[in-house]
Amino acid sequence: MASTSRTRTGRGRGRGRGRGGRGGGSSSLPPPPSTLPLIIEEFFIVIYEDPLVKKALPKKFADYLDGQEPAKVYLRADCGPRLWTVEVLFDGQGRMYLDKGWENFAIAHGVDFGCFVHFKYEGDDVLTVKVFDGTMCRKYYYYSDDEDTDDESDDDVKPCIHPL
Template sequence: MDGRGRGRGRGRGCGCGRGRSRAARSSSPATPSSSSSDLQEEEEREVLFKFVVVLRGDPLGIQRLPDKFFDFVAGNEPAALHLREAGCDCCRWPVDVLFDGRGKMYLHTGWEKFARYHDLEAGCVLTFSYLGEGDMSVKVFDETRCRRHYHGDTDEEDD
């Protein structure tokens, strides 16, 4: 648990009032498969670029993004990215992006808040879907490689 009394991996919701996560409601673990709401989200808005980041070291420190993603946005580098939980369109975390002048880009200011809220730790795997205009959808998988659900997913959505 962190200093705020929240347990690791517990869905606290994103503040949108849609209820607790499946992990908090049921004894069955979340699975790394996509739910129908995730697929619908990606169909409604075209995903321009996808990548995976495995958190190593301090998950609260700045995080380097893949070089191929830098190449993808080269010439139109965003000053910030707006991260949101996949399947939840109401909560966004603005995160400043740093460029080191050598073709590397990093998530900086705002990342720590996102990481603390989602109880990220070394070993977590995050999938990022870039939707354009600085918007990124993020899925979090824990050290067991099971998806963490933070908002009001229902069992019916997974059918």
């Protein structure tokens, strides 16, 4: 029974490794946060206000792009081939906004109040986007061949649907 009590107290074999315990696994510990490089690849926003107006991106992501502030980014729904050109605004106080072009993307992908929008920075000013609805379920989209062009006409913007 002694081995059982040791396991419960965390002194048994295999306990404490990777957490600075007695397992000797101190080399597997991650470096302290101050020594890690700042890499912001993924972030999300929750749509609490008008989904069609410019959207603020996290300040930490704007800080990551410091010195490389693009005039525009390209959004791609993660399951679609089309790149949507969206102008970017920086307010001089470290905030970054998706502006002109965001409305077309939001309409075409059903972004609405309560949606959770996940972004993944792919580099070269490209952000892959996943949209989750108010039930926290992911939205999927169908793209036809005629949607491969990036025109600005609202007449051609239609909500995408998931083929079941």
